Amino acid sequence: MRKNAGLQIFAWIVFAFLIVPLIIIVVTSFGTNSTIQFPIKGFTFDWYGKVFNNESFMNSFYLSLEIAFIATVLALVVGIPAAYSLARHKVFGRNWIKSFFLSPTIVPGLVVGYAVYQFIVIQFQFPIFQGLLLGHFLICIPYVIRVVGSTIEQLDFSIEEVSWTLGCTKLQTFIKVVLPNITSGIFASFMLAFINSFNNIPVSQFLSGPGVTMLPTNLMNYIEYNYDPSVSALSVVLMLGTIVLMFIIEKTLGLTSIS
Amino acid sequence: MTQQRRLPYIILAPGMILLIVFLVLPLVSIIFPTFFDGGFTLTHYISFFMDEYNMSIFWRTIRISLIATLFCVFLGVPTAYYISQSPKKWRGLLMSITLFPLLTNSVVRSFAWITILGQSGIINTTLKNIGLISKPLTLLYTEFSITVGSVYLFLPLMVITLVGILENIDSEIMEAAETLGANRFIAFMKVILPLSVPGIIVGSILVFTGSLTAYTTPQLLGGNRNIMLATFLYQNATALGNWKGASVIALIMIAATVIVMKLFDWVAKRMDKRGEASA
Amino acid sequence: MSYVELNDIRVSYDNKTDILKDLNLSIEKGELVSLLGPSGCGKTTTLRVIAGLIEPNDGEFIVDGKNLTKVPVYKREFGMVFQSYALFPHLTIKENIAFGLKLRKEKKSSIDKKVKDILAITGLGELGDRYPKQLSGGQRQRVALARALVIEPKLLLLDEPLSNLDAKLRVAMRIEIKRIQSQLGITSVFVTHDQEECFSISDKVAVMNKGIIEQFDTPEEIYKNPKSEFVARFIGFENFFDLTPIEKGKYKTVDGTTFLSTRQWEPGKHIGTIRPDDIDIVSNTESTATNTVSGTIKVRTFLGKSYQYEIETSIGALLVNEVDDVIYQVGDTVTLMIPAHKLIIV
Ligand SMILES: Nc1ncnc2c1ncn2[C@@H]1O[C@H](COP(=O)(O)OP(=O)(O)OP(=O)(O)O)[C@@H](O)[C@H]1O
Ligand SMILES: [Mg+2]
Numbered sequence: 001m002r003k004n005a006g007l008q009i010f011a012w013i014v015f016a017f018l019i020v021p022l023i024i025i026v027v028t029s030f031g032t033n034s035t036i037q038f039p040i041k042g043f044t045f046d047w048y049g050k051v052f053n054n055e056s057f058m059n060s061f062y063l064s065l066e067i068a069f070i071a072t073v074l075a076l077v078v079g080i081p082a083a084y085s086l087a088r089h090k091v092f093g094r095n096w097i098k099s100f101f102l103s104p105t106i107v108p109g110l111v112v113g114y115a116v117y118q119f120i121v122i123q124f125q126f127p128i129f130q131g132l133l134l135g136h137f138l139i140c141i142p143y144v145i146r147v148v149g150s151t152i153e154q155l156d157f158s159i160e161e162v163s164w165t166l167g168c169t170k171l172q173t174f175i176k177v178v179l180p181n182i183t184s185g186i187f188a189s190f191m192l193a194f195i196n197s198f199n200n201i202p203v204s205q206f207l208s209g210p211g212v213t214m215l216p217t218n219l220m221n222y223i224e225y226n227y228d229p230s231v232s233a234l235s236v237v238l239m240l241g242t243i244v245l246m247f248i249i250e251k252t253l254g255l256t257s258i259s
Numbered sequence: 260m261t262q263q264r265r266l267p268y269i270i271l272a273p274g275m276i277l278l279i280v281f282l283v284l285p286l287v288s289i290i291f292p293t294f295f296d297g298g299f300t301l302t303h304y305i306s307f308f309m310d311e312y313n314m315s316i317f318w319r320t321i322r323i324s325l326i327a328t329l330f331c332v333f334l335g336v337p338t339a340y341y342i343s344q345s346p347k348k349w350r351g352l353l354m355s356i357t358l359f360p361l362l363t364n365s366v367v368r369s370f371a372w373i374t375i376l377g378q379s380g381i382i383n384t385t386l387k388n389i390g391l392i393s394k395p396l397t398l399l400y401t402e403f404s405i406t407v408g409s410v411y412l413f414l415p416l417m418v419i420t421l422v423g424i425l426e427n428i429d430s431e432i433m434e435a436a437e438t439l440g441a442n443r444f445i446a447f448m449k450v451i452l453p454l455s456v457p458g459i460i461v462g463s464i465l466v467f468t469g470s471l472t473a474y475t476t477p478q479l480l481g482g483n484r485n486i487m488l489a490t491f492l493y494q495n496a497t498a499l500g501n502w503k504g505a506s507v508i509a510l511i512m513i514a515a516t517v518i519v520m521k522l523f524d525w526v527a528k529r530m531d532k533r534g535e536a537s538a
Numbered sequence: 539m540s541y542v543e544l545n546d547i548r549v550s551y552d553n554k555t556d557i558l559k560d561l562n563l564s565i566e567k568g569e570l571v572s573l574l575g576p577s578g579c580g581k582t583t584t585l586r587v588i589a590g591l592i593e594p595n596d597g598e599f600i601v602d603g604k605n606l607t608k609v610p611v612y613k614r615e616f617g618m619v620f621q622s623y624a625l626f627p628h629l630t631i632k633e634n635i636a637f638g639l640k641l642r643k644e645k646k647s648s649i650d651k652k653v654k655d656i657l658a659i660t661g662l663g664e665l666g667d668r669y670p671k672q673l674s675g676g677q678r679q680r681v682a683l684a685r686a687l688v689i690e691p692k693l694l695l696l697d698e699p700l701s702n703l704d705a706k707l708r709v710a711m712r713i714e715i716k717r718i719q720s721q722l723g724i725t726s727v728f729v730t731h732d733q734e735e736c737f738s739i740s741d742k743v744a745v746m747n748k749g750i751i752e753q754f755d756t757p758e759e760i761y762k763n764p765k766s767e768f769v770a771r772f773i774g775f776e777n778f779f780d781l782t783p784i785e786k787g788k789y790k791t792v793d794g795t796t797f798l799s800t801r802q803w804e805p806g807k808h809i810g811t812i813r814p815d816d817i818d819i820v821s822n823t824e825s826t827a828t829n830t831v832s833g834t835i836k837v838r839t840f841l842g843k844s845y846q847y848e849i850e851t852s853i854g855a856l857l858v859n860e861v862d863d864v865i866y867q868v869g870d871t872v873t874l875m876i877p878a879h880k881l882i883i884v
Contacts, residue, residue: 004443011341014334015356018415021371022360024381028374036374038381078274089267101274104282106516108472110489111509112282114496119285134281141274199364202474205493220366223373223479232374235367242362246355255354434591435624437611439638439689446612449637453628 022239029232036229047233056218057234064215067129068197071136075193076186079144084178086145087152088160101145104138109202112138117206128209135203140193147192151185152178188257191249195242286513289506303507313491317511320487323402324470327409331417331466332459334410339421339458340451344430354422361415369479372408373399376480400482408476413469417462424458425451460527467523468516488512539603540564541725542588542693547597549583549749557583559749560597565742570719570726572736575746576772581729584746585697588727590614601692616693617686617724621701623678625670631681632657632666638689652688659718660684676707683715687722694719694726700735712739733773737761745769763802767809767884775811779853781883783808789883793852796828799881807883814846814857816880819864819872829881831856832873835866849874 024038032042051057079101085091086098104112113135121131155178163173179186204214213221223231249255293303307313342353360368375381376398383395398404428451436446470476474489481487486494488508496505542565549558558580565571573581586592588599590611598607606614626634632653639649657663660680670678679699686694699715700708716739719726730736736743737757744754745768753765764770767778781789781797789797789810797810820830833851840846844861849872858874866872 007337007341007443011338014338014414014418015353017334017411018360019356021368021375021411022363024374025367025371035379037379038374038384078277081270082274085267085270089270091267091271097271097275100278103278106513106520107282107286108489108509108512108516110472110474110492111286111512114492114505114509115285115289116281118502119288120281123288134277137277138282141278195362199362201366202472202489205474206496216364216366219364220475220479223366223370227373227377231370235364235370238364238367239359242359246358246362250351250355255351255358258358429622429624431620431622431624432626434589434611435618435620435685436626436637437591438589438614438616438618438695439685440612440615440641441637442610442612445641450626450628454626 025232025235026239029229029236031229031232033229035227036232047229048237050230051234051237054230056213057215057222059211060213060215060218063212064198067132067136067214068194071133071197072140072190072193074133074137075140075144076190079141079189080148080179080182080186083145083149084152084174087149088157098145098149102142105142109139109200110205113203113206116203121207128207128212132204132207132212132214135207136197136200139197139200139203143193143196144189147189148182148185151182151188155181184253184257188249188253191245191253192258195245286509289502290510293503293506293510303503304511307504307507307511316486316488316491319402319485320471323406323409323487324467326406327413327470328463328467330406330410331414332463334414335417335421335462336452336455336459339418339425339455340447342418342422343425343428354419357415357418357422360411361419365412365475366479368412369408369476372404372411372480376404376407399480400485402481402485404480405477405485405487408480409466409470409473412473412476413466416465416469420462420465421455421458424455428454456530457527460523460530464520464523467519471515471519472512488515539600541567541569541602543598543600544584544588545598545600547584547587547594547599549580549587549592549594553595557749558587558594561749561751563744563751563754565725565727567725568720568723569741570716570728570739572728572730572740572743573746574730574733574736574743574772576731579746580749581731581746582697583749585618585695585727585729588693589616589618589695614693615689615691616695617689617691618695619679619682619686619697619699621698623670623682623702625678625681625685627670630667630669631662631673634670634681635685635688637685642689656684656688659721660687661714675703676711679703679711680714683718687718687724691724694724696726696728698729698731700730700732708735715739745772747772764811764882764884767811770811770882770884774813775882776814776857777817777854778809778811779856781808781810783883787878791831791853793831795831795853797876797881798828798878799883800879801882803883809884810876811882811884812876812880814859816877817856817858818875818877819847819858819860819862819866820875821873829876829878830873831876832871835868835870835872838866838868847872 027040028036028038029047030043030045031037031040032044033040082101086094091097116131116135120126120134121128159177159181160173163177164170168176199216201216201220204217208214208217219231219234246255249258294300296302342350342357345353373380377383378395378399380399382398383392386392387395432450433446436450437443441449472489473487474493477485477487477490481490488511492505492508492512495501495508544561544563547558547561548556550556561584573584575581583592587594590606590609594607598605600606626637629637635653635656636649639652653666657666660683662677662680662684665673665677670681673681679702682699696715700711703711712735728736728739740757742754743757743760744751745760746752747768753760753769760769761773764773764775780792783789783803786803787799789799791797799810831851831853833849833856835847836850836855837848838845841859844859845865847858847860847866849856849858851874856874
């Protein structure tokens with residue numbers, strides 16, 4: 001009933017700015033020309049076939065999934081108990097420790113990757129795979145601490161006390177009472193950590209070797225020398241993945257829970 | 260009883276150890292040598308800041324980050340306000356439009372701007388077709404393209420941060436301002452804007468430090484002539500084989516991030532007279 | 539023509555159901571008029587139409603002979619006190635109050651003086667430099683009032699301004715509001731769903747139901763002569779029974795007893811109603827006499843100053859409050875006397 005035309009126009013220009021570039025990519029992925037064109041001539045799905053038949057892309061895709069998944073799970077295993085402890089226990093230097101767990105967000109991703117590469121891979125001769133895993137674990141841990149931590153803080157402490165009075169040990173209580181009540185937080189942090197790990201470039205930039213290249217890094221290297229619609233096609237595939245994840249999040253937690 | 264007291268530390272230990280061994284030690288191992296050349300020295304840092312070429316990269320990085328931040332504020336505040344005021348059923352859609360780019364890979368997002376700004380990109384093709392230009396404009400591989408890419412990369416973050424704050428502002432406050440004689444624009448400037456300052460600051464920290472340390476955007480949209488700190492670090496470490504140089508840049512990037520965060524926090528505290536960080 | 543007029547106002551949020559249906563209301567200069575009604579009946583909507591925060595789908599809104607229907611809220615110069623107070627958290631109390639004056643580009647000295655005066659009137663003297671967060675609920679309420687009053691509004695609008703306060707403070711503040719309102723002679727519209735609050739403060743009351751005004755009268759009139767069953771129920775008439783009009787002032791109940799009423803009757807009205815306080819329990823009267831009915835006590839409740847009996851009679855269940863020394867037991871058969879001057883036909 002009370003609208004403001006100026007504001008509305010402004011906002012929709014911004015929305016267009018946000019979404020149109022991605023729509024353009026979608027369109028260019030169907031062009032028949034061997035370099036990217038807009039508007040496109042002809043219509044073909046060939047570029048998608050090229051992407052799925054490109055062994056290098058597919059290998060790095062599987063690697064990215066694997067690294068993101070293992071790193072996220074590792075971050076959850078280490079992070080959930082830590083987040084619980086920080087929220088519930090009287091810990092000396094609590095804020096300081098919490099900041100420490102969040103500190104990977106302060107260190108620029110490229111620097112994290114560089115440091116891990118120098119120290120772990122060069123100095124201690126770890127395989128690149130392990131280096132990647134650790135680097136991505138560092139990406140994931142702050143999300144777990146932050147999201148799970150705030151979920152636990154919102155959880156009524158007295159339900160744990162009730163459980164203790166009913167004869168549960170602290171460990172049983174944690175497993176039977178706390179965990180079931182923070183599943184949404186755990187799931188949200190899983191999603192956030194997974195997406196951010198999967199999409200991350202700077203951390204993986206140094207950590208790449210023969211046969212061990214993450215998908216975004218691989219795509220980036222490809223773009224430097226090629227300008228054909230298979231890049232668009234791969235981008236569209238990644239966007240579809242984003243849509244699927246957003247849909248899952250919306251159906252389970254609601255999109256607002258991760259923003 | 261002592262076991263009780265030790266428990267939290269036992270729980271926290273694995274994470275702490277992992278962080279120390281795989282983040283702190285590696286960082287120390289790369290930073291430490293930059294201060295030692297026989298004995299303690301600052302020469303590496305002094306010479307970095309004395310070098311004109313290095314400084315041009317440093318200032319370019321600051322400049323682009325600053326401009327990108329300002330644009331994100333300018334574009335983000337009204338948009339976030341629009342989202343926060345729209346009916347519930349619309350808000351989900353608008354949030355999705357904002358979140359979608361944010362969750363999409365940044366290589367994809369930068370690549371989009373290559374197809375738009377490139378020599379044979381959409382803008383140049385269109386302008387040529389309607390006869391406005393005969394030679395393609397140089398839009399890509401400029402500071403301009405990096406700035407556009409950075410704004411594109413970080414605007415969703417700003418909007419989402421602000422929506423969270425603006426949604427919590429009681430809509431009656433805006434109406435109260437209007438009943439007191441303020442038209443929409445004045446009410447926005449005098450009430451909504453001051454109340455969103457905490458959100459603007461949080462958002463600005465994210466955008467500014469993000470642009471300051473971004474690697475993908477300058478790498479893809481900047482080309483060889485418009486290097487920023489992150490790309491410079493990479494260049495030093497790989498092509499130039501200058502490990503120490505790379506480490507110096509690494510510390511400068513960390514320091515710049517921390518300084519910017521502290522600075523913004525300080526500004527936030529000074530500006531927020533209510534003695535509470537959030538609206 | 540009245541000072542404020544709402545003519546045939548219709549509002550619909552979704553263009554399907556009407557929230558306000560051809561609502562009419564006239565307010566004289568200097569009056570305090572209350573909108574009283576149950577939750578969701580459209581009180582806030584009416585107030586927001588007056589304020590200009592909602593544009594009505596149909597109808598016109600006139601103040602002082604000028605049609606303001608299309609005038610935007612910020613040009614109307616009405617003061618409004620919101621239920622949440624809506625104080626600006628980033629401004630001090632003084633700055634909050636001066637907000638409207640500054641927009642009117644008044645001179646600084648004049649603003650300072652007006653702010654000081656209104657702080658004194660509303661009893662906020664020392665608090666001018668604090669922020670809203672640093673005040674108690676009652677103090678915030680006063681700031682909201684001061685901020686609305688200081689612009690010398692043509693009309694003061696208050697939407698349940700006391701509902702966030704505790705019971706004691708509510709009484710104190712409503713006296714305060716009435717004092718300031720009559721002292722400054724500001725025409726006011728006050729929204730509430732608390733009838734005691736409403737009756738004590740208003741010159742006139744509009745009882746609303748589902749988007750229409752059921753009755754618009756002085757508090758006394760409404761209390762004594764509700765015009766409809768809805769109004770009667772809303773202000774504490776709890777006994778309702780069907781009557782068949784026979785001639786003016788004479789009615790028959792369903793069981794054939796004659797009931798007399800000295801109160802007004804309009805054609806079509808056929809429901810008798812009376813407050814629990816106004817029914818008397820009498821012994822030794824024949825139940826066939828006029829204005830009596832007999833019944834059995836089903837429930838007895840102790841109310842403090844009296845007992846309340848729920849009595850099953852041939853004209854339906856009736857609630858009766860009795861202060862008498864005689865205490866009746868559940869199961870007792872009693873005869874009820876319904877005084878002719880207390881029996882209202884709606
Ligand atoms: N913005 C809106 N959109 C749709 N319907 C609304 C809106 N605001 C109010 N309504 C509906 O209009 C009707 C009247 O609402 P209004 O707020 O005027 O009631 P009220 O009398 O002030 O009630 P209360 O005493 O609870 O404040 C309600 O049924 C409400 O659900
Ligand atoms: Mg209301």
